[in-house]
Amino acid sequence: xxxxxxxxxxxxxxxxxxxxxxxxxxxxxxxxxxxxxxxxxxxxxxxxxxxxxxxxxxxxxxxxxxxxxxxxxxxxxxxxxxxxxxxxxxxxxxxxxxxxxxxxxxxxxxxxxxxxxxxxxxxxxxxxxxxxxxxxxxxxxxxxxxxxxxxxxxxxxxxxxxxxxxxxxxxxxxxxxxxxxxxxxxxxxxxxxxxxxxxxxxxxxxxxxxxxxxxxxxxxxxxxxxxxxxxxxxxxxxxxxxxxxxxxxxxxxxxxxxxxxxxxxxxxxxxxxxxxxxxxxxxxxxxxxxxxxxxxxxxxxxxxxxxxxxxxxxxxxxxxxxxxxxxxxxxxxxxxxxxxx
Numbered sequence: 087x088x089x090x091x092x093x094x095x096x097x098x099x100x101x102x103x104x105x106x107x108x109x110x111x112x113x114x115x116x117x118x119x120x121x122x123x124x125x126x127x128x129x130x131x132x133x134x135x136x137x138x139x140x141x142x143x144x145x146x147x148x149x150x151x152x153x154x155x156x157x158x159x160x161x162x163x164x165x166x167x168x169x170x171x172x173x174x175x176x177x178x179x180x181x182x183x184x185x186x187x188x189x190x191x192x193x194x195x196x197x198x199x200x201x202x203x204x205x206x207x208x209x210x211x212x213x214x215x216x217x218x219x220x221x222x223x224x225x226x227x228x229x230x231x232x233x234x235x236x237x238x239x240x241x242x243x244x245x246x247x248x249x250x251x252x253x254x255x256x257x258x259x260x261x262x263x264x265x266x267x268x269x270x271x272x273x274x275x276x277x278x279x280x281x282x283x284x285x286x287x288x289x290x291x292x293x294x295x296x297x298x299x300x301x302x303x304x305x306x307x308x309x310x311x312x313x314x315x316x317x318x319x320x321x322x323x324x325x326x327x328x329x330x331x332x333x334x335x336x337x338x339x340x341x342x343x344x345x346x347x348x349x350x351x352x353x354x355x356x357x358x359x360x361x362x363x364x365x366x367x368x369x370x371x372x373x374x375x376x377x378x379x380x381x382x383x384x385x386x387x388x389x390x391x392x393x394x395x396x397x398x399x400x401x402x403x404x405x406x407x408x409x410x411x412x413x414x415x416x417x418x419x420x421x422x423x424x425x426x427x
């Protein structure tokens with residue numbers, strides 16, 4: 087295991103639902119607007135440019151799996167993915183499903199044995215992260231999207247900030263976050279209506295140290311996402327478009343071709359209106375040799391995947407799931423495993 091892992095200590099990170107909403111509400115609209123703004127000259131936007139490998143006709147009536155990664159980048163370090171989610175877009179029904187893989191999930195990383203899923207990105211970038219997730223879930227990954235924390239702040243600043251009514255006092259200091267936010271690990275927000283810049287917004291969506299814990303944080307992030315969407319679809323966005331797109335191109339890395347994004351953005355809007363389908367990989371929190379992990383329930387997880395992908399659970403599918411489950415059992419047979427309190 088990495089020496090950076092600390093027993094029984096969780097760092098404060100944006101929850102998975104927020105990054106999925108961030109993808110829907112910022113990445114697709116801004117990238118599409120960039121395409122319309124610059125036309126064929128889209129050098130300011132990261133990702134592939136030009137005609138898609140898949141025609142619009144080929145995209146119709148099929149499911150597209152996009153791996154969404156929230157990256158914690160450090161100096162002289164590629165960083166880890168602290169958020170891992172597979173977003174499945176059904177181009178036929180116009181539905182979007184998000185399956186979240188907890189950041190502490192114990193997985194087999196090709197070439198690196200067993201570790202937390204976030205390490206896959208640090209070992210081999212998005213390619214190894216895609217391979218690891220595909221092996222875990224038993225599905226192909228069509229595209230990836232990586233978002234970094236610092237870029238999130240800059241995108242919000244470029245958009246001119248967002249108005250949020252803070253419902254309670256939020257104060258917390260975490261030395262583990264020193265250097266990651268402008269306040270050096272300090273979250274300090276007072277109740278009332280506030281116009282938030284990027285740093286203040288990051289504090290708002292990260293805070294979870296109250297009686298509601300992660301549930302309260304998810305509610306705040308949904309509230310923030312709704313407010314952000316209202317700003318993005320307002321006419322004033324066009325005056326801020328060049329700067330916002332410039333920052334978005336730095337904050338997001340993806341291999342989704344722009345021509346495919348033009349199709350996906352309309353689906354994203356419909357999905358947001360109709361309600362997003364969100365699930366978390368089935369499993370339980372445990373301590374393995376005094377390190378915290380999320381241990382997937384393989385059979386139930388694969389049933390979740392089958393329902394999202396619309397596939398039949400046949401004999402081959404069950405055999406594959408049973409084999410993976412046995413590999414998990416074998417990998418921890420000689421280790422000290424305790425259920426988390």
